Amino acid sequence: MALIRLWELAGLALIVEKSTGVHYSNQTGGTTCMQPEIEGVLIPIRNDVELESRRLISPENDLYQYFAGPPHQGTGACRGLSLEDADFIDGVLKHYKMREYLCVDRERLAESHEAWVFVLVNQEPASDSTTPLYTGLGPYPARGVLTWANTD
DSSP, rough: EEEEEETTTTTOEEEEOOSSSSEEEOBBGGOOOOOEEEEEEEEOOOOOOTTTTTOEOOOOOHHHHHHHSTTTTTTTTOOOOOOHHHHHHHHHHHHHTTTEEEEEOGGGGGGOBBBBEEEEOOOOOSSSSSOOOSOOOSSSEEEEEEEEEOOO
């Protein structure tokens, strides 16, 4: 089994659960520094860089700030996410135009925590260009995880 640690990842990533023989892990859960893993396909998602400043433009920034501040203060929400947490994350997905194909998996809130949020992939994303971000990962809905840099 191959294991890829995403500790150097910058930006938001979606891991779609699939039998691939490749497992991904990330440091998650704030200062608890959990290291969950999942088998699947990794897709960097909605990340860009402002050219002049080299600043990362990503949903990761909003998610990082949310978990670093109240109500979590960097503790990582290690006992699971609340409905309010899920609503906030779904709001971020909507703001970045991902909500039409991704949403927080409300049945897996107890297993989710900071930087490791279980999601449902409801369809392939629409594309502003002729090439969509990904194709062929169905059937839908599929299960996955959103991951990003931990606040530790």
